[in-house]
Amino acid sequence: MTRGNSQLQVVCFFAHPDDEAFGSGGTLAELVHNGHKVATVCATNGDVGEISDPALATSENLWRVRQEELRQAMKVTGITDVRFLDYRDSGMQGSDDNDNPASLFQAEPSVVEAKISAILNELKPDVVFTHDPTGGYGHPDHVTIYQRTTAVIDSMGDDRPHFYHVCFPRSNFRVLWQEMLEAGITPPFAKEALDAIGSPDDYVTTVRDVSAYVEIKKDSLSRHKTQLDPNGPFNSLNQNFMDNWMSTEYFYLTTPNGGQAQTDILKEVL
Numbered sequence: 001m002t003r004g005n006s007q008l009q010v011v012c013f014f015a016h017p018d019d020e021a022f023g024s025g026g027t028l029a030e031l032v033h034n035g036h037k038v039a040t041v042c043a044t045n046g047d048v049g050e051i052s053d054p055a056l057a058t059s060e061n062l063w064r065v066r067q068e069e070l071r072q073a074m075k076v077t078g079i080t081d082v083r084f085l086d087y088r089d090s091g092m093q094g095s096d097d098n099d100n101p102a103s104l105f106q107a108e109p110s111v112v113e114a115k116i117s118a119i120l121n122e123l124k125p126d127v128v129f130t131h132d133p134t135g136g137y138g139h140p141d142h143v144t145i146y147q148r149t150t151a152v153i154d155s156m157g158d159d160r161p162h163f164y165h166v167c168f169p170r171s172n173f174r175v176l177w178q179e180m181l182e183a184g185i186t187p188p189f190a191k192e193a194l195d196a197i198g199s200p201d202d203y204v205t206t207v208r209d210v211s212a213y214v215e216i217k218k219d220s221l222s223r224h225k226t227q228l229d230p231n232g233p234f235n236s237l238n239q240n241f242m243d244n245w246m247s248t249e250y251f252y253l254t255t256p257n258g259g260q261a262q263t264d265i266l267k268e269v270l
Contacts, residue, residue, distance in 0.1 A: 008036040008269060011125040011161075013116065013149045015104070015141035016046040016089060017070035018224040023136075023166040024129055025077065025217035026210025027249050030270055032078035033213070039081035039123060040074055042067075043112075043145045044104050047089040048097050052229045063088075065226055073223035077216060085115050090140045098140055105140045112148040120152065125161045127265060128153060132165035132252060137189065137197040154257055162265045164206070167199040167250040179241055185233045204250045206266055211247035218246065 010031055014020050020028065020040055031038055045063035057065040067084060074082050090105035091097025098105050104112070120128070130149040135142030146165070153163045174194050180187045189197060210217065222228065228235065234242070255261045 008126040008265070009123055010036055010038045010127040010129070011119065011123055012038065012040045012129040013043065013145055014040070014129075015043050015131065015135075015139065015145045016049065017042055017066040017073070018046070018221065018227050019131070019142070020070075021073060021217065021221040021224065022246070023168060024249055024251075025220050026213040026247070027208055027251075027266070027270070028079065029077050029213040029216040029220070030210060034270065036269070037081070038077075038079045039083065039119075039125075040070070040079055041083045041085065041116075041119060042070055043085045044087045044089045044141055045084060046227075048091045048095075049089060049227055050229070051226050052232075053225070056226050062226065066224075069224045069226065073220040076220040076223060083119065085112070087112075087141075090144070093138050093140055103141075104144050107144075109148060109151070112144075113152050116149055116152045120156075120161075127162045127164065129164050129166055129251075132167045132199050132203070134197070134199055136168050137193075150254075153254075158256075158259065160256055162262050163254045164266070165199075165252040165254065167204050167252055168197075169201045169204055169250055170194065170198040171201050172245070172250075173198045176245065179237060180233055183237060185236050188233055199250070199252070203252055205253045206251040206264055208249045208251070208266065208270070209247065210249050211243075214243055214247045218243075 012020055028038055046066035047063040051057050051062060071082050087104035087107055088100055088102040090103040097103060131142040131146040133146060153160050177187045177194060253264050
């Protein structure tokens with residue numbers, strides 16, 4: 001394991017194009033700025049995501065458009081190693097897309113894990129990021145890539161990298177929900193969901209101020225044009241509020257099964 005001023009190899013496993021931006025975009029930009037190598041691996045192509053403007057994509061070519069959006073977003077962040085596992089987006093929980101045989105949700109776990117293992121064996125990362133167990137808001141693809149990545153990491157024994165979950169604390173969802181209400185905006189989630197979505201606040205081990213990189217984070221996020229409705233709830237919020245909300249990122253550093261707790265390497269190198 002490298003330390004201090006040595007160059008780290010970081011690998012991120014996320015479910016869809018744009019998942020990398022909200023929760024970890026500032027940290028990824030800072031890692032690149034400090035000379036570390038970052039690879040982004042996207043499990044699905046985002047095939048069934050929203051299309052904010054019909055001029056940008058069709059349901060038939062959305063997968064290709066979203067792949068290119070991710071490449072452009074990562075270019076802004078400074079990441080050139082962008083990979084896809086090429087599964088179909090499984091859609092929101094309970095949708096018919098969950099049953100599509102080409103979806104990540106329906107993929108044979110051992111096949112997905114073999115793809116993840118191949119990337120880890122090639123890149124030999126010091127740090128790995130993925131979703132937390134809740135998937136943020138329970139999206140089947142978020143939860144599935146968390147499960148598959150965790151299974152591979154847990155099988156690595158003493159050779160495992162520092163393994164972080166990207167978190168969205170429940171208190172942050174509550175702040176966002178209240179801000180939308182006060183601004184006269186209908187939140188995209190019900191009040192009843194506030195106790196279920198996101199990570200419990202005490203789950204978080206690492207809190208990072210990324211305000212110095214929030215402009216890069218926002219610029220990177222803006223490249224996911226098909227997913228950003230200019231009249232949607234997030235774009236309708238006060239810009240200063242959104243800048244502040246996006247300027248802090250949260251992580252959970254996992255502990256090896258039966259092993260000694262690892263040092264928080266993000267605190268050491270950033």
